[in-house]
Every structure is written in structure tokens, then in C-alpha cells.
Amino acid sequence: MIEVLRAGTLTSVQDLGRHGFRHLGVCQSGALDTLAMGVANRLAGNPREAAGIEITIGPTVLRFTRDTRIALTGADFAATLDDAAVHAWWSVPVQAGQVLTLRAPRRGMRAYLAIAGGIDVLPTLGSRSTDLKAGFGGLGGRSLRDGDRLPIGTVKHCDSAALGTQSAAFGIKPPGWCDFAQLDAGKDTLAQGTPDTLVRVLTGPEYHTFKTESQKAFWGMHWSITPNSNRMGYRLSGPALARTTDAGLLSHAVLPGTIQVPPNGQPIVLMGDAQTSGGYPKIGSVLSADLWRLAQARLNSTMRFIPSTQEHADQALRDIGHYLKQIELALQMRRERLARR
Amino acid sequence: MLCEFAPPATLATQRRVWEVARLARSWGAEIIEVVPGMNNLTLVFDPLSADRDALCSQLEAAWLAPGVEQEQGRLVEIPVHYGGEAGPDLEALALHAGLPAHEVIERHTAAQYVVFFLGFQPGFAYLGGLDPVLEMPRRAEPRLAVPAGSVGIGGEQTGIYPAVSPGGWQLIGRTDLALFDSTRNPPTLFAPGDRVKFTVAGVLA
Numbered sequence: 001m002i003e004v005l006r007a008g009t010l011t012s013v014q015d016l017g018r019h020g021f022r023h024l025g026v027c028q029s030g031a032l033d034t035l036a037m038g039v040a041n042r043l044a045g046n047p048r049e050a051a052g053i054e055i056t057i058g059p060t061v062l063r064f065t066r067d068t069r070i071a072l073t074g075a076d077f078a079a080t081l082d083d084a085a086v087h088a089w090w091s092v093p094v095q096a097g098q099v100l101t102l103r104a105p106r107r108g109m110r111a112y113l114a115i116a117g118g119i120d121v122l123p124t125l126g127s128r129s130t131d132l133k134a135g136f137g138g139l140g141g142r143s144l145r146d147g148d149r150l151p152i153g154t155v156k157h158c159d160s161a162a163l164g165t166q167s168a169a170f171g172i173k174p175p176g177w178c179d180f181a182q183l184d185a186g187k188d189t190l191a192q193g194t195p196d197t198l199v200r201v202l203t204g205p206e207y208h209t210f211k212t213e214s215q216k217a218f219w220g221m222h223w224s225i226t227p228n229s230n231r232m233g234y235r236l237s238g239p240a241l242a243r244t245t246d247a248g249l250l251s252h253a254v255l256p257g258t259i260q261v262p263p264n265g266q267p268i269v270l271m272g273d274a275q276t277s278g279g280y281p282k283i284g285s286v287l288s289a290d291l292w293r294l295a296q297a298r299l300n301s302t303m304r305f306i307p308s309t310q311e312h313a314d315q316a317l318r319d320i321g322h323y324l325k326q327i328e329l330a331l332q333m334r335r336e337r338l339a340r341r
Numbered sequence: 342m343l344c345e346f347a348p349p350a351t352l353a354t355q356r357r358v359w360e361v362a363r364l365a366r367s368w369g370a371e372i373i374e375v376v377p378g379m380n381n382l383t384l385v386f387d388p389l390s391a392d393r394d395a396l397c398s399q400l401e402a403a404w405l406a407p408g409v410e411q412e413q414g415r416l417v418e419i420p421v422h423y424g425g426e427a428g429p430d431l432e433a434l435a436l437h438a439g440l441p442a443h444e445v446i447e448r449h450t451a452a453q454y455v456v457f458f459l460g461f462q463p464g465f466a467y468l469g470g471l472d473p474v475l476e477m478p479r480r481a482e483p484r485l486a487v488p489a490g491s492v493g494i495g496g497e498q499t500g501i502y503p504a505v506s507p508g509g510w511q512l513i514g515r516t517d518l519a520l521f522d523s524t525r526n527p528p529t530l531f532a533p534g535d536r537v538k539f540t541v542a543g544v545l546a
Binding site: 019020021022023024025026027124125131133134135136137141205250251252253255275276277288310313314317318321 | 343345348350362373374375376377378379380381383385388389393458459460461462463464465467503504521523524527528529532533
């Protein structure tokens, strides 16, 4: 059991999201930073579909009622387990009664906690993620509150058993926050200073209906992430983007990553909790491989869109796969080393 | 992958959308979502395991194939309490249409609607087939909380709010039926292609 002593701003049970129900209007939900969630599960020895906890901003305090193992990834919340520091992207053994405190992130927005065995809530429509808007999944279809108690699954997965509750803490190298190989397209304009977040974008079906100067502004300007941003979408502010037509669109499917431009010209990047259909023109879409970067972008920070290609988009996904594979190999080596002792 | 069909949006085109969607569901595990829209269809696939070009040709072939006539969806009856606190905008709509309230109800229940697609919220159906006389723009000021089950009219559409949400439609009634229940299989009352008939469960003063 995990006892929630202090829930914090927005803390919820999430896994990698609910897929295959968008045609019924059911959104994806799930960890916004899927990369951090995926790594956390691996570091806790869990199967990849296990549910963990997404902690936004904090402060959050949790107590564990049994010996177990946890992993903390995503933004660094200066966490402590009782008095000992728990670094982000580390896996640590936990004893019954210990208290994990997450303070505030110095950068980034969200931390992910995985626990050996996973959060054992009932899967709904194929996922344990909390659909915060529709109010189902996770714990009672809502964000966590002070006093909640979260059930922990039995450790069946061999990796959890091998990591054990006793073996020493260890960490891995976090993914780069800004390590693109393809920044050449934007270098000239980076003179105005580096934005806090860069994401790569493929042009959308209505890109060509925007005026040339608006297309330029879309790529060239720093966009500010307004405080109205949330798990549904990031609302940006900057120069108003104008189209050469005011022809409306029929309702169509939209996805996390879709960049819509409503009539006020201020783009909205849809995120994991986004509605399933929309009618605004789509100027582009953020690469799936880069959505985790946006998940960590803070309110009032700045961001820029970098033009990308389908090939780069595929490569970016392969790079993520490669990074995860490296972690899996390192864990396997560690397991074998422990077994030999 | 977004596949748009030439306008105008018609029921015949939409039938093709449902048919292609039905076929696409069996095209393999790399297809993650098949989402019909209005006159369009979106496929979400795993880019690393799917063959984009093959998928594209498959989609084109399916669209151009002389379709088997799409079997008609189920007929779903929706009992509605019209007017009163269940339908606070019924009088305004009657005024706008220049009809007595009971005739608004008669016309709304006389038509047979078609579920073009689901979206926006879990279980929310975009219904086609509203009597043009009943068309009315959305409210100037959206309500902050429209009760679940509310039946409304927004422009040329009629629909039912599955859950409490903000909304700008003109509310003419309410149903007790649950449009979405995450514990049911399928979780939604409607599926694309279903036909919908509103019936009078009661008229409130």
C-alpha cells in the first residue's frame, strides 16, 4: 500500500495510456512524459504496462507500508526518502514505513514514480490511467487526495524479484533535454536566445492555408506557454497566425501532438487528455518522440518549433527505442552480476 | 494518416467512411486507432512497424472498391423529458422557430437521426438529420455546467451531452439513459451508423 500523506497540486495514477477507443470519444490519458514513465517501470523491474504515479509540481508526500523498490524519473523534485536524497532517474530500495517527500522541481514539471508490482487499480478499457475529464480509471477516476491509499500489485515479474528490496540504489543517465542532431534549420534564428524547450514538428494538412509571414512566424518565433495550459493542451501565445482563407473544416480526429490554430491565431498543442475530434485548422504536429519534452515544459516558459521530416520522426522514435534498450541491457548485466554473488 | 473525401458530406459518403473504417480494423496490429470523422477517416498506426505506402494504397483500394451496401446500424430509442428544468431553452427555441413548444417536440421526435461519428467526449454522437425548422444558433453565453443526458440543439445539429460539461447548445430536454459507462462493453450507447429516435418520456411545464 502507498499512503498519500500529501497529494500535491495534481497527482494521478497513470500508465502509458488508453489506446483503441478514440472512435468512441475516449481520450488517451496516461503519463504525459511517456519516456520517463517507461524508464521508471524498467528501473522498478516492472512490465511496461504497469501503472505508476504522475506528480505535477508537487509538493507530494507518500508513505510505503511494506518493503519494496521504487524508481523516480522525470523532473528532479529534490526528493528525499526519510532523510536520504533520492535523485531523479534512480531506483532505490524502500523499507516499510519510509516516507518519500517530493518538493518542487527546479526545472521540468512532472515526476514519475514506479513501484515494484505497479499500482494495482482495476484496468478500465485496457488501461489503469486516470481519465480526469470523464472521471474513470485510476483511483476513482480522479486525481489523488490527502489520505488516499493505493494498492500495490504482487511482484510477479522476474525483473522486480531480481532487483529485490535490498540491492543497492542505482541510477541511469536521463535522456537529454535538448539534444537534437537536426538543429541546423533553426540555427540562424537562435540568435534571439535559446528557448526553454525545442520540439520538432511535421507540417499539418492546413499548413499551406496560412499566410507566408505566419508560416515564418510559426517556425521563427519563441512561443510562450500560457498558464491556461493543462493536460488537455498547451495554449501558446505569440504573434497571431493568419490564414489566407476562412474556409471552415468538417470535424475530424485530432491526436496528442496536433497543433491547432483557432480563429484568434494562437496555437494550441494537444496533449494526452485532448478531446478526440476537432474542427480547427492544423498547422502541424509535434513528433511523438518529442511530446515528452513538452510534458516537462513549464508554464510561462518559452518554446520553439523546429521543422522536421518523416524520416527524422521515425529516426527519433528509433533513438528512443535504442535508449530504452540500453537501459534494459544495463539492468540485465546488473542482474547477472548480483546473481553471481 | 488522415483520409478526406471530396465534399459535400453526405450520408452516402459517410456510409463509405464506416465501411472503410470497419475494414481497416482488421488490417493488423500496427493499426492503433481507426477514427471516423465527418466525411473523413483517420488511421493511427505505429510508424516503425507499419508500411506507410502499403497502408495508403490499401486505404485507396478500400475506398474505391464497389462497397457492399453498409448494413444499417441499430435503432436506438432515446426517451426524453422535454421542457421545464430538463429543457430550459425549449421555449426560446419554439420562439425562434415560430412554432408552439409541442410542435417543436413533435418535429424533434418525428425525425430519424443517424450517428455520423463519435467524438469530443466519451459517448458524444454527432447526429445528422435535424429538421431545418429546428435549427438555432448556440447560446451567446455557454453554460458552465450542462447536466449529463441533456438533449440540445446547436446550429444544424442535435445531440446529447454524455457527462456534465460546459456547453453552448440550446437545451430542450434530458434523458436518463447513460451514453457512456466505462464498465460496459462497448462503453458507449451509440456506434457510428446507428439510427436514433427520440421519444417523449414526459413534457415538463
